[in-house]
Amino acid sequence: MFFSIIIPLYNRPQEIKELLESLLKQTYRNFEVLLIEDGSVNDAGEIVKSFEDKLNLRYFVKQNEGQGFTRNFGFERAKGDYFVIFDSDCIIPERYLEIVNDSLQQNWLDAYGGPDDAHASFTDVQKAISYSMTSPFTTGGIRGNKKGIGQFHPRSFNMGVSRKVWETAGGFIITRLGEDIEYSIRIHNLGFKIGLIPEAKVYHKRRTNFKQFYKQIHFFGRSRINIYKFFPSELKAVHFFPAVFTLGMFIALIANIFQWMIAPLCNAVIIIFILLIFFHSLSKNKSLKVAFLSVIAAFIQLIAYGLGFMQDYWKRVILKRS
The missing domain is CATH 3.90.550.10 (Spore Coat Polysaccharide Biosynthesis Protein SpsA; Chain A)
Known part of the structure; x- marks a missing residue:
């Protein structure tokens, strides 16, 4: 061939x-x-x-x-x-x-x-980004x-x-x-x-750096809505996960600022997520630094995708703008 x-x-x-x-x-x-x-x-x-x-x-x-x-x-x-x-x-x-x-x-x-x-x-940053994009704990999985x-x-x-x-x-x-x-x-x-x-x-x-990674993933979130406009049936529940994660992080922030009763629960969930990412990355990459950076990369990935997804979902699905 x-x-x-x-x-x-x-x-x-x-x-x-x-x-x-x-x-x-x-x-x-x-x-x-x-x-x-x-x-x-x-x-x-x-x-x-x-x-x-x-x-x-x-x-x-x-x-x-x-x-x-x-x-x-x-x-x-x-x-x-x-x-x-x-x-x-x-x-x-x-x-x-x-x-x-x-x-x-x-x-x-x-x-x-x-x-x-x-x-x-x-x-190390590229390795962390690669981990995040292929991790079972993020949409990259x-x-x-x-x-x-x-x-x-x-x-x-x-x-x-x-x-x-x-x-x-x-x-x-x-x-x-x-x-x-x-x-x-x-x-x-x-x-x-x-x-x-x-x-x-x-x-x-x-x-090569987290700023570029954020821009790229934000674009990916918007891309998912573009695919939806071509093939509505291809928008699955899993594609909403980064948006739900992003909203959850916002709620956790507000809960901690105003000391709501749910703040300890929110913090516990975030800590568990961080530990899962850290130790899974550590087992794969054998590097404490890459494991630490993997946590940052995972949060950037989910939040950037979630914001891009919500931005175009609001504009193109709710408001029906082209």
């Missing part, structure tokens, strides 16, 4: 070098790389040149349209039997394509997704999990679709705000087989 790896890039030349270096080490060699610069001011042209004689690599520069439509640009030019999408801030384990190829030979999937993990080279709630929806940081899917379903119809989930649901509704390949993980850097 010939794979086309499609990578949108926007003002992140510092990240693409590590990704391309990881692709050089792939044990499965039958692939091409399409790197699409999406209207970047700070482009990766010089870095890409150093890989042109090492990889089957094509580099494109186009005006800014957003990540969804940039992936479509790659689909239109890809030569592969199967298209693989990565975010530019990923590092790919050397057996990734070998694992995907073997898995598809044994159990064909028209589209697949894989989990993400933290690499040893990541900063349903990502990359075979036992997740409902139909599995691949995410575009680590996602593959067959050429037949592209020819039948086309590409992304929205460029941001949940474009990968919309695409996954549409593929599923057309009768294609979608699944998780648990061993096909990538190391995903995500954001």
Whole structure:
């Protein structure tokens, strides 16, 4: 099988070098790389040149349209039997394509997704963010999990679709705000087989500090409402959890300020949650610092998502604004 790896890039030349270096080490060699610069001011042209004689690599520069439509640009030019999408801030384990190829030979999937993990080279903050996004104690626990709630929806940081899917379903119809989930649901509704390949993980850097992480997750909360506008049945009870958590934190704060009777109960619940996050992260990361930062990351994730979710739920569902 010939794979086309499609990578949108926007003002992140510092990240693409590590990704391309990881692709050089792939044990499965039958692939091409399409790197699409999406209207970047700070482009990766010089870095890409150093890989042109090492990889089957094509580099494109186009005006800014957003990540969804940039992936479509790659689909239109890809030569592969199967298209693989990565975010530019990923590092790919050397057996990734070998694992995907073997898995598809044994159990064909028209589209697949894989989990993400933290690499040893990541900063402590990045490791904490990675933990939070994959923890069973936050909404991140349903990502990359075979036992997740409902139909599995691949995410575009680590996602593959067959050429037949592209020819039948086309590409992304929205460029941001949940474009990968919309695409996954549409593929599923057309009768294609979608699944998780648990061993096909990538190391995903995500954001380098908590301020950037907050902005990203707030956007994710808003994205869930955008998906609801396309597919109302896809809004599940679990998607309300961050909003309930955020409201609960606000109530706890007010209860403590005014010394309400429920304040001790609220505090006890918060302490239990903190301890669960701390010790679970400690068992996984073997670091007190990462465990402490994981608590901060978990609170940021839930509150940012909850605020973004409530913001657009109020505007687009209650007030019915477009």
